[in-house]
Amino acid sequence: xxxxxxxxxxxxxxxxxxxxxxxxxxxxxxxxFNALQRNLDPVTHKILSEQIQQMINDGLVKRIDFHEQPxxxxxxxxxxxxxxxxxxxxxxxxxxxxxxxxxxxxTLCN
Amino acid sequence: xxxxxxxxxxxxxxxxxxxxxxxxxxxxxxxxFNALQRNLDPVTHKILSEQIQQMINDGLVKRIDFHEQPxxxxxxxxxxxxxxxxxxxxxxxxxxxxxxxxxxxxTLCN
DNA sequence: CTGTATCCTGATAGATACTG
DNA sequence: CAGTATCTATCAGGATACAG
Numbered sequence: 001x002x003x004x005x006x007x008x009x010x011x012x013x014x015x016x017x018x019x020x021x022x023x024x025x026x027x028x029x030x031x032x033f034n035a036l037q038r039n040l041d042p043v044t045h046k047i048l049s050e051q052i053q054q055m056i057n058d059g060l061v062k063r064i065d066f067h068e069q070p071x072x073x074x075x076x077x078x079x080x081x082x083x084x085x086x087x088x089x090x091x092x093x094x095x096x097x098x099x100x101x102x103x104x105x106x107t108l109c110n
Numbered sequence: 111x112x113x114x115x116x117x118x119x120x121x122x123x124x125x126x127x128x129x130x131x132x133x134x135x136x137x138x139x140x141x142x143f144n145a146l147q148r149n150l151d152p153v154t155h156k157i158l159s160e161q162i163q164q165m166i167n168d169g170l171v172k173r174i175d176f177h178e179q180p181x182x183x184x185x186x187x188x189x190x191x192x193x194x195x196x197x198x199x200x201x202x203x204x205x206x207x208x209x210x211x212x213x214x215x216x217t218l219c220n
Numbered sequence: 221c222t223g224t225a226t227c228c229t230g231a232t233a234g235a236t237a238c239t240g
Numbered sequence: 241c242a243g244t245a246t247c248t249a250t251c252a253g254g255a256t257a258c259a260g
Binding site: 001002003004005006008009010014019020023080083084086087088090091092094095096097098099103104105106107108109 | 111112113114115116118119120124129130133190193194196197198200201202204205206207208209213214215216217218219
Binding site: 142143144155156159163179180181182183 | 221222223224225
């Protein structure tokens with residue numbers, strides 16, 4: 001049960017790394033855990049794991065196990081996850097258009 | 111200094127009530143503190159005050175003092191605040207389109 | 221009507237180490 | 241390579257009371 005449509009959406013993307021996870025998984029539909037952690041840089045193993053798990057529970061991300069040794073697991077967006085990309089883009093675009101680029105350590109999208 | 115454009119935008123709207131404040135101030139450009147608190151319902155006086163203050167510091171909201179007794183203060187969006195409305199709408203639209211409406215206590219936008 | 225100070229709690233994130 | 245457990249730090253949010 002959600003208070004309203006704002007909170008319902010925000011609960012899914014409020015996590016510190018979730019927007020970026022959506023962006024990464026959208027850019028590369030065959031992302032593995034290590035690659036994701038490398039791209040998100042200062043995120044810790046445990047936190048990334050938690051955020052992914054929540055996104056799986058929320059139906060935004062799917063986990064694919066290739067049953068190989070060494071372990072080979074990929075993550076990709078579900079339809080529902082993909083549907084959030086316009087929101088991700090809106091957030092990205094606003095940042096690029098309205099934040100002084102000299103105040104940005106990195107520019108990631110577009 | 112921001113990590114990147116995602117974080118830069120999210121820092122401004124991550125607060126629990128900020129999206130709704132943006133929405134309310136956009137709907138009514140002459141909003142007073144009490145009215146805002148009433149519309150956001152379970153928000154406490156102190157928290158609303160904090161969130162508004164942050165939004166003023168971030169250049170999203172402007173405070174207008176009418177120098178009347180009893181106090182008469184109105185808040186409205188700055189240009190910068192208005193520019194965030196497309197982001198607010200994207201979040202609102204996604205929620206309406208993707209959350210089972212029976213799980214929403216209220217529907218606020220559109 | 222509007223704003224601030226104190227105190228408290230839970231959620232969130234991070235450091236680190238251990239497992240298959 | 242992927243995932244979990246423990247412990248700790250920090251912060252955001254909220255209850256309450258007081259002030260101009």
